[in-house]
Amino acid sequence: MNLRLVGRMLRKDLALGPRSPIFLWALVMPFALTLILQVAFGSLFDPEPRLGIVDRGDSQITAELTAMEGLSVMVLDDPEVLRSQVEANDLDAGLVLQAGFDEAVRAGDQPDLEFWIGGESLAANRIILSVTTIDLVRALEGDDPPVAVEVVSFGEEGLPIAIRLIPVIVFFALVMAGVFLPGSSLVEEKEHGTLSALLVTPVRANEVLVAKWLLGLLLAGVMAVVTLALNRAVAGNWLAVLVVVLVAAALASVFGLLVGVAAKDSAVMFAIVKGMGWFLFAPALFYIFPDWPQWIAMLFPLYWIVEPIWQVAVMGEALSSVGLELGVAVVITAGLGVLAARLARRMQAQLAGA
């Protein structure tokens, strides 16, 4: 295996990529899908309420607001700067806490609390920020709340649909870049006869396959990470996320290789991908419909890469919790790789008209 030749072919494919409509489509599709689903089900265009605080003392309220999830809090020094930012709608609201505010509240002195609301801010954000602030002041005072609130959920308790759709979007990123790109690149080489031209140079067929596999691995990996980031689905640590994404991209790309080796032209390749589509896609559906028997998802090969992404990237679990899934994915990848290499010998003979 001459890695230098592999690198040259990979560089060629990456350079030619932007000139290929399939390449561009495969890269744009996950972004488009993210936008469509996020517009439909929310989160991407639901910015967090933005609060600015000028704290002249060292209020407990500032610390609690800053630590609170779902709020974007900025601590400033100058009330004039705060005011101008609220007026410019750079912040939804501004809070000025005088020195000794906490002590005054606890002593029952009813100190002044300046709370500025931006005229252009969303009503929902105003309500969230003002109610949250008042609750914190009341808690500081030490009084019991005037009413006991009981929250009753109607319907199924579970993750919001926007979260459950993440495996679908990531799956698309992986399949578009990992399956389509190496597959179509290989088929194109066959259709245009350039593969035959490569194979009468010092390049060997297995080096071509490795270059195509790396193309899929690289692009599927990047697309999956970008898609996760776009969907704010990186709850775990980045290194663990990169590991699960890399394994996922490797398996997706080896599927692409198989498709490329097996298909003699683009029409056959699209027919194979269409035929395999539901088989590949099935595991992602089990995240949308958690009532379905989850063990069925394990029967599909891409479950073993979607599940680690779900657990590590979305749910924030440790890498060790998906060791089995990653192991199975690596074994499947290796097995399919060997199969692709065997089929490549037949492909080479077919190319020469044998």
Add this chain to the structure above:
Amino acid sequence: MAAIEVEDLRYSYGDVEAVKGISFEVAPGEVLGFLGPNGAGKSTTIKMLTGQLRPKGGRATVLGFDVTADDPQMQARIGVCFEEKNLYLNMTGKENLEFFASLYGIKDPDALGVLRRVGLADRAKDRVGQYSKGMRQRMMISRAFINTPDVLFLDEPTDGLDPVTSAAIRTTIREEADRGAAVLLTTHDMFEADQLSDRVAFINDGEIAALDTAENLKLRYGTRSVKLRLRDGDGVREEVLPLDHASSARLADLAGSPDLLTIHTEEASLETVFIQLTGRGLAG
């Protein structure tokens, strides 16, 4: 040592025997023309010699490398021009050459210089997809030259091209042979084979029917004769005389006749010889 040595080489597609035990050699600097109709086994032979097909029998070496050994060192020293124009259409001419040069490990290849040789230097920065058929064929030839190969395999290099482009390509092929490259040229164009080849192999139905210089083949299998056109009253009559001792008196007599209009030698063409040897023409 011969650059290409082939002995009893065989290949079959299923039950159909395409190459039936052919043997030949090509020396460095020699152009061997493989002349035969479509389906005669020319391209199959090239595919075996370039490592694309594994022979089903016999043996062949290229530059001393056994063609069944799948040795990249052999491919590093050969150049192949396919019949099918298999170029990267989304790359420019220069990018195509630079990419293939990189596969041979050539640093700073003179892609422009190679393109200049085939008259494509001014289109070097255009994508090959925008090239005409003739330009793509010249591009194919230039790609085969990019590694300065010791052996060139050219499969129908001028097929379907206009006479000017064909002549330009023949010139560059001859230059490569003069440089010392062994050239195996397949063609069904007897004119091309006659012009370019140092020796010609007639291949028919997977077998070599004859192998010699074009001149020897024509002499051996053709008829040496002259055709004379003579005034005959108000019309014209033709007379064909063999170039032998028995006809010399008659020829001298007619040559001095005021009725003689034209006189032409009747050399056998390679096609005539091919038909004589195989019973079929080159076109089919």
